[in-house]
Amino acid sequence: MNRTEALRILGLGDDATAEDIKAAYKETAQILHPDRFAGNKKLQDRATEQFKNLQEAYEYLTKGRGARRSSKPGSAARTPRTAANNLEARLAGIAAARMQLVKQRDAAYDERRNGIGMAVIGMLVALFAGRRPVGVLGLVTAIATTAAVWGIVQTVSAQRTIATLDEHIESLNKEERRLSQELEDEE
Numbered sequence: 001m002n003r004t005e006a007l008r009i010l011g012l013g014d015d016a017t018a019e020d021i022k023a024a025y026k027e028t029a030q031i032l033h034p035d036r037f038a039g040n041k042k043l044q045d046r047a048t049e050q051f052k053n054l055q056e057a058y059e060y061l062t063k064g065r066g067a068r069r070s071s072k073p074g075s076a077a078r079t080p081r082t083a084a085n086n087l088e089a090r091l092a093g094i095a096a097a098r099m100q101l102v103k104q105r106d107a108a109y110d111e112r113r114n115g116i117g118m119a120v121i122g123m124l125v126a127l128f129a130g131r132r133p134v135g136v137l138g139l140v141t142a143i144a145t146t147a148a149v150w151g152i153v154q155t156v157s158a159q160r161t162i163a164t165l166d167e168h169i170e171s172l173n174k175e176e177r178r179l180s181q182e183l184e185d186e187e
Helices: 003-010 018-032 041-062 083-129 135-186
Strands: none
Touching: 003 041, 018 041, 018 083, 041 083, 041 135, 083 135
Protein backbone atom coordinates (compact mmCIF):
# COMPACT_ATOMS: atom_id res chain seq x y z
CA MET A 1 0.00 0.00 0.00
CA ASN A 2 1.21 3.50 -0.75
CA ARG A 3 0.03 6.91 0.46
CA THR A 4 -2.15 7.53 -2.59
CA GLU A 5 -3.98 4.20 -2.20
CA ALA A 6 -4.49 4.77 1.51
CA LEU A 7 -5.87 8.26 0.89
CA ARG A 8 -8.19 6.89 -1.83
CA ILE A 9 -9.61 4.33 0.61
CA LEU A 10 -10.43 7.22 2.95
CA GLY A 11 -11.81 9.29 0.06
CA LEU A 12 -9.16 11.98 0.40
CA GLY A 13 -6.78 13.81 -1.93
CA ASP A 14 -2.99 14.05 -1.74
CA ASP A 15 -3.16 17.34 0.15
CA ALA A 16 -5.04 15.81 3.11
CA THR A 17 -3.87 16.86 6.53
CA ALA A 18 -3.63 14.67 9.61
CA GLU A 19 -6.94 16.13 10.79
CA ASP A 20 -8.57 15.36 7.42
CA ILE A 21 -7.37 11.77 7.68
CA LYS A 22 -8.65 11.42 11.23
CA ALA A 23 -12.06 12.95 10.41
CA ALA A 24 -12.50 10.84 7.26
CA TYR A 25 -11.51 7.69 9.15
CA LYS A 26 -13.98 8.34 11.97
CA GLU A 27 -16.82 9.10 9.55
CA THR A 28 -16.16 6.08 7.34
CA ALA A 29 -15.59 3.77 10.31
CA GLN A 30 -19.01 4.66 11.72
CA ILE A 31 -20.63 3.93 8.38
CA LEU A 32 -18.81 0.70 7.55
CA HIS A 33 -18.51 -0.80 11.03
CA PRO A 34 -19.43 -4.51 10.85
CA ASP A 35 -21.72 -4.24 13.89
CA ARG A 36 -24.14 -2.17 11.78
CA PHE A 37 -24.75 -5.29 9.68
CA ALA A 38 -25.21 -7.77 12.52
CA GLY A 39 -28.51 -9.01 11.04
CA ASN A 40 -26.94 -10.10 7.75
CA LYS A 41 -23.90 -12.40 7.89
CA LYS A 42 -22.92 -11.80 4.25
CA LEU A 43 -23.01 -8.00 4.63
CA GLN A 44 -21.20 -8.23 7.94
CA ASP A 45 -18.40 -10.28 6.35
CA ARG A 46 -18.03 -7.73 3.55
CA ALA A 47 -18.10 -4.84 5.99
CA THR A 48 -15.45 -6.58 8.10
CA GLU A 49 -13.17 -6.88 5.08
CA GLN A 50 -13.70 -3.25 4.10
CA PHE A 51 -13.27 -2.13 7.70
CA LYS A 52 -9.92 -3.93 7.85
CA ASN A 53 -8.83 -2.13 4.67
CA LEU A 54 -9.95 1.16 6.21
CA GLN A 55 -7.99 0.47 9.40
CA GLU A 56 -4.91 -0.57 7.43
CA ALA A 57 -5.05 2.65 5.39
CA TYR A 58 -5.48 4.74 8.54
CA GLU A 59 -2.60 3.00 10.30
CA TYR A 60 -0.40 3.46 7.24
CA LEU A 61 -1.20 7.16 7.04
CA THR A 62 -0.84 7.92 10.73
CA LYS A 63 1.90 5.56 11.93
CA GLY A 64 3.50 4.03 8.86
CA ARG A 65 5.60 5.29 6.00
CA GLY A 66 2.62 7.25 4.64
CA ALA A 67 2.57 9.65 7.57
CA ARG A 68 3.75 13.13 6.71
CA ARG A 69 6.82 14.17 8.60
CA SER A 70 7.57 17.72 9.57
CA SER A 71 10.82 19.33 8.51
CA LYS A 72 11.84 20.36 12.04
CA PRO A 73 11.41 18.41 15.25
CA GLY A 74 8.34 19.62 17.08
CA SER A 75 6.96 21.68 14.21
CA ALA A 76 3.61 20.97 12.63
CA ALA A 77 3.68 20.50 8.86
CA ARG A 78 0.01 21.07 8.23
CA THR A 79 -2.37 23.70 7.04
CA PRO A 80 -4.54 25.58 9.50
CA ARG A 81 -7.71 23.69 10.39
CA THR A 82 -11.00 25.32 9.55
CA ALA A 83 -14.58 24.22 9.85
CA ALA A 84 -14.74 24.07 6.03
CA ASN A 85 -11.78 21.67 5.93
CA ASN A 86 -13.49 19.49 8.51
CA LEU A 87 -16.72 19.44 6.52
CA GLU A 88 -14.84 18.63 3.32
CA ALA A 89 -13.05 15.74 5.04
CA ARG A 90 -16.35 14.41 6.33
CA LEU A 91 -17.87 14.70 2.84
CA ALA A 92 -14.91 12.77 1.43
CA GLY A 93 -15.44 10.04 4.02
CA ILE A 94 -19.11 9.82 3.08
CA ALA A 95 -18.20 9.56 -0.60
CA ALA A 96 -15.78 6.70 0.13
CA ALA A 97 -18.34 4.87 2.27
CA ARG A 98 -21.04 5.32 -0.37
CA MET A 99 -18.71 3.90 -3.01
CA GLN A 100 -18.17 0.78 -0.89
CA LEU A 101 -21.90 0.36 -0.25
CA VAL A 102 -22.71 0.75 -3.95
CA LYS A 103 -20.20 -2.00 -4.75
CA GLN A 104 -21.88 -4.24 -2.19
CA ARG A 105 -25.30 -3.41 -3.64
CA ASP A 106 -24.10 -4.27 -7.15
CA ALA A 107 -22.91 -7.66 -5.90
CA ALA A 108 -26.31 -8.21 -4.27
CA TYR A 109 -28.01 -7.36 -7.58
CA ASP A 110 -25.88 -10.05 -9.24
CA GLU A 111 -26.87 -12.55 -6.53
CA ARG A 112 -30.54 -11.68 -7.00
CA ARG A 113 -30.29 -12.10 -10.78
CA ASN A 114 -28.56 -15.48 -10.33
CA GLY A 115 -31.23 -16.58 -7.85
CA ILE A 116 -34.03 -15.63 -10.23
CA GLY A 117 -32.32 -17.52 -13.04
CA MET A 118 -31.84 -20.61 -10.88
CA ALA A 119 -35.47 -20.52 -9.72
CA VAL A 120 -36.84 -20.15 -13.26
CA ILE A 121 -34.62 -22.85 -14.77
CA GLY A 122 -35.32 -25.21 -11.86
CA MET A 123 -39.08 -24.74 -12.24
CA LEU A 124 -38.97 -25.26 -15.99
CA VAL A 125 -36.87 -28.43 -15.71
CA ALA A 126 -39.13 -29.76 -12.96
CA LEU A 127 -42.19 -29.01 -15.08
CA PHE A 128 -40.85 -30.73 -18.20
CA ALA A 129 -39.32 -33.69 -16.37
CA GLY A 130 -42.70 -34.56 -14.92
CA ARG A 131 -43.69 -35.86 -11.55
CA ARG A 132 -42.50 -39.42 -11.78
CA PRO A 133 -41.50 -40.65 -8.34
CA VAL A 134 -38.88 -43.14 -9.53
CA GLY A 135 -36.12 -43.39 -12.05
CA VAL A 136 -33.91 -40.82 -13.65
CA LEU A 137 -36.73 -38.36 -14.35
CA GLY A 138 -37.76 -38.49 -10.71
CA LEU A 139 -34.21 -37.65 -9.68
CA VAL A 140 -34.04 -34.83 -12.23
CA THR A 141 -37.35 -33.47 -10.94
CA ALA A 142 -36.10 -33.58 -7.33
CA ILE A 143 -32.86 -31.81 -8.21
CA ALA A 144 -34.69 -29.19 -10.31
CA THR A 145 -37.18 -28.54 -7.52
CA THR A 146 -34.34 -28.14 -5.02
CA ALA A 147 -32.59 -25.71 -7.38
CA ALA A 148 -35.81 -23.73 -7.77
CA VAL A 149 -36.29 -23.45 -4.01
CA TRP A 150 -32.63 -22.49 -3.55
CA GLY A 151 -33.01 -19.83 -6.24
CA ILE A 152 -36.06 -18.39 -4.50
CA VAL A 153 -34.24 -18.29 -1.15
CA GLN A 154 -31.22 -16.61 -2.77
CA THR A 155 -33.46 -14.06 -4.49
CA VAL A 156 -35.28 -13.14 -1.28
CA SER A 157 -32.02 -12.92 0.68
CA ALA A 158 -30.40 -10.72 -1.97
CA GLN A 159 -33.48 -8.48 -2.06
CA ARG A 160 -33.29 -7.96 1.70
CA THR A 161 -29.61 -7.11 1.38
CA ILE A 162 -30.36 -4.62 -1.39
CA ALA A 163 -33.06 -2.98 0.72
CA THR A 164 -30.67 -2.65 3.69
CA LEU A 165 -27.91 -1.21 1.52
CA ASP A 166 -30.35 1.22 -0.10
CA GLU A 167 -31.33 2.46 3.36
CA HIS A 168 -27.67 3.01 4.29
CA ILE A 169 -26.95 4.76 0.99
CA GLU A 170 -29.97 7.01 1.45
CA SER A 171 -28.85 7.94 4.98
CA LEU A 172 -25.42 8.80 3.56
CA ASN A 173 -27.06 10.93 0.87
CA LYS A 174 -29.06 12.81 3.51
CA GLU A 175 -25.96 13.40 5.62
CA GLU A 176 -24.06 14.54 2.53
CA ARG A 177 -26.82 17.02 1.63
CA ARG A 178 -26.82 18.33 5.22
CA LEU A 179 -23.04 18.76 5.26
CA SER A 180 -23.03 20.36 1.80
CA GLN A 181 -25.62 22.85 3.01
CA GLU A 182 -23.48 23.61 6.08
CA LEU A 183 -20.49 24.14 3.81
CA GLU A 184 -22.47 26.49 1.55
CA ASP A 185 -23.77 28.43 4.55
CA GLU A 186 -20.23 28.77 5.87
CA GLU A 187 -18.93 30.22 2.60
